[in-house]
Amino acid sequence: MLRADQQIIASLIEPNSKVIDIGCGKGELLQILEQDKNVRGHGIELEYDRVAEAVGQGLSVIQGDADIDLVHYPDNGFDYTVLALTLQVMKDPKAALQHCLRIGKQAIVVIPNFGHIANRWYLIKNGKMPISRQLSYQWYETPNIHFCTIKDFLELCYEVDCSIEQRIALYNNKSHKCFDGCRPFGANLFAKQGIFILKSKS
Amino acid sequence: MPATVTLQFGPEYQEADVGQIIHLAKEEPLRLDSGAEFSDFPMAFQTYGSLNADKSNAILLCHGLTGDQYAATPHPVTGKPGWWEHLIGPNKALDTNRFFIISPNVLGGCMGTLGPKHINPSTNTPYNLDFPVITIGDMVRAQKLLTKSLEIDKLFCIIGGSMGGMLALEWAASHPDSMHAIAAIATSPRHTAQNIAFHEIGRQAIIADPQWQGGNYINEGSYPAAGLAVARMTAHVTYLSQEGLGQKFGRDLQDRSHVTYGFDADFQIESYLRYQGKSFVERFDPNSYLYITRAMDYFDIAAAHGGELRNAFKNTEASFCLISFSSDWLFPATEARQVVQALSSSAADVSFLEIASDKGHDAFLLEEPLFIEALTGFINRTSRKIGL
Numbered sequence: 001m002l003r004a005d006q007q008i009i010a011s012l013i014e015p016n017s018k019v020i021d022i023g024c025g026k027g028e029l030l031q032i033l034e035q036d037k038n039v040r041g042h043g044i045e046l047e048y049d050r051v052a053e054a055v056g057q058g059l060s061v062i063q064g065d066a067d068i069d070l071v072h073y074p075d076n077g078f079d080y081t082v083l084a085l086t087l088q089v090m091k092d093p094k095a096a097l098q099h100c101l102r103i104g105k106q107a108i109v110v111i112p113n114f115g116h117i118a119n120r121w122y123l124i125k126n127g128k129m130p131i132s133r134q135l136s137y138q139w140y141e142t143p144n145i146h147f148c149t150i151k152d153f154l155e156l157c158y159e160v161d162c163s164i165e166q167r168i169a170l171y172n173n174k175s176h177k178c179f180d181g182c183r184p185f186g187a188n189l190f191a192k193q194g195i196f197i198l199k200s201k202s
Numbered sequence: 203m204p205a206t207v208t209l210q211f212g213p214e215y216q217e218a219d220v221g222q223i224i225h226l227a228k229e230e231p232l233r234l235d236s237g238a239e240f241s242d243f244p245m246a247f248q249t250y251g252s253l254n255a256d257k258s259n260a261i262l263l264c265h266g267l268t269g270d271q272y273a274a275t276p277h278p279v280t281g282k283p284g285w286w287e288h289l290i291g292p293n294k295a296l297d298t299n300r301f302f303i304i305s306p307n308v309l310g311g312c313m314g315t316l317g318p319k320h321i322n323p324s325t326n327t328p329y330n331l332d333f334p335v336i337t338i339g340d341m342v343r344a345q346k347l348l349t350k351s352l353e354i355d356k357l358f359c360i361i362g363g364s365m366g367g368m369l370a371l372e373w374a375a376s377h378p379d380s381m382h383a384i385a386a387i388a389t390s391p392r393h394t395a396q397n398i399a400f401h402e403i404g405r406q407a408i409i410a411d412p413q414w415q416g417g418n419y420i421n422e423g424s425y426p427a428a429g430l431a432v433a434r435m436t437a438h439v440t441y442l443s444q445e446g447l448g449q450k451f452g453r454d455l456q457d458r459s460h461v462t463y464g465f466d467a468d469f470q471i472e473s474y475l476r477y478q479g480k481s482f483v484e485r486f487d488p489n490s491y492l493y494i495t496r497a498m499d500y501f502d503i504a505a506a507h508g509g510e511l512r513n514a515f516k517n518t519e520a521s522f523c524l525i526s527f528s529s530d531w532l533f534p535a536t537e538a539r540q541v542v543q544a545l546s547s548s549a550a551d552v553s554f555l556e557i558a559s560d561k562g563h564d565a566f567l568l569e570e571p572l573f574i575e576a577l578t579g580f581i582n583r584t585s586r587k588i589g590l
Binding site (some may be wrong): 048056060062064078 | 539546578
């Protein structure tokens with residue numbers, strides 16, 4: 001069963017392409033892509049149990065740390081790099097984003113939007129770090145060490161000087177729509193997640 | 203059906219039948235890395251399952267240092283089950299209903315393939331130390347002659363653990379078009395200083411045994427059983443982990459309630475190692491042990507490719523699966539990762555898993571469910587990919 005963001009990613013990827021899913025979990029997305037779109041998939045995952053399950057299901061997945069291992073992949077080695085809900089757990093999100101743009105002809109990045117109204121309201125009302133179904137950890141135990149809002153992420157995209165091909169806001173009720181990069185206010189307030197298709201300019 | 207051959211084993215030189223043998227390099231000699239050549243040499247092998255009509259379902263199995271061709275059938279000398287019997291058979295990970303598994307004894311071995319205890323045709327006595335030093339590359343070239351004589355152009359998969367994994371990686375580097383898939387288990391792209399050190403201890407133990415007789419023990423009717431046993435005892439410790447040893451033996455005493463203030467095997471671990479050493483000498487040739495450990499010591503794929511491991515694999519389209527075990531300090535996961543990184547640098551199809559286990563290097567020979575599952579997943583996917 002794919003998450004809502006993964007379903008959107010699956011719909012965005014062209015058939016017969018070569019995809020690397022960074023932080024691929026048990027390889028759910030890769031499985032669907034290989035089955036339905038004849039994609040040549042590859043994944044990196046940190047958690048041993050998930051890698052074991054993915055490899056056991058016959059996926060090409062390596063147990064590795066994306067903060068360390070992305071450096072080994074060649075420029076444009078893949079048609080797509082997928083970085084779905086992974087950026088926030090990485091030690092160096094900017095370097096990770098740059099590697100994604102280098103390794104893939106296109107990078108598809110999904111971020112949890114910390115600017116969502118529920119988070120803002122939680123902080124105002126309780127004066128404490130937001131905890132929700134999506135962000136279920138206490139601040140001292142969360143693996144999510146680099147939260148950002150959609151606006152923050154757009155700024156990072158300008159910073160690394162990549163072109164943003166598509167911006168998609170994924171809402172609470174799992175509906176989604178593209179939004180205007182110059183006016184991200186609504187998406188930043190109401191989207192649970194932001195999905196971006198990026199390309200390197202060089 | 204090729205002829206079977208009888209060879210002699212152990213200090214008593216007891217005879218045992220080592221199964222089917224094929225003679226290779228009949229037309230053109232096999233040229234070794236050292237420059238020496240072998241012509242018309244024997245290779246012993248076992249097969250499991252049957253080869254399909256288009257010869258596309260063959261799996262080449264590469265054994266470890268002291269393994270042999272008896273992977274899924276009882277060993278003719280010891281009577282013990284094959285070393286991967288739990289993985290090979292109908293509906294097992296290496297399903298003999300679907301695949302044709304070829305399991306040869308390596309060059310330099312002592313179970314029927316040409317090795318130092320064979321008769322040197324130019325002197326009519328055993329080769330002993332006149333046997334040329336061989337390499338992992340030589341072993342692979344000899345295996346290539348075997349698959350050629352079986353008229354298999356492209357193997358479905360090459361699988362090996364430990365030294366067998368080295369052979370699998372060497373196959374990928376030196377014959378990149380000869381296989382669809384490589385599964386290299388508990389292995390390394392080179393022998394480390396620590397690995398060489400332990401091998402040297404083993405070799406010196408054999409050489410220091412007066413019964414070794416400068417390598418001519420067969421001619422002299424002697425046998426360096428003590429030296430070979432010590433070599434095995436040392437090596438055996440490197441196949442286990444501290445945690446595993448602690449759990450299995452701890453400081454428990456052997457059939458006694460207190461220590462005896464002597465050098466008898468007071469501790470269970472001592473008794474266990476002595477048994478391992480003793481049973482090993484019954485089945486393995488001391489000179490073979492010298493030659494095969496040397497071949498492993500010389501192994502360094504990167505060095506053979508301009509110091510860059512990725513150069514070794516840049517021409518291969520094969521799918522790779524590397525598996526390490528967390529407590530394996532002889533072939534630690536960091537070694538396999540170098541191969542993974544080299545393959546990643548060409549965006550190759552590679553899976554890698556470091557399985558949590560306290561069984562040390564030996565884990566690859568044991569029933570580790572996650573290992574079996576991962577190998578099965580890899581075999582199924584890669585066979586699907588080529589329409590098998």
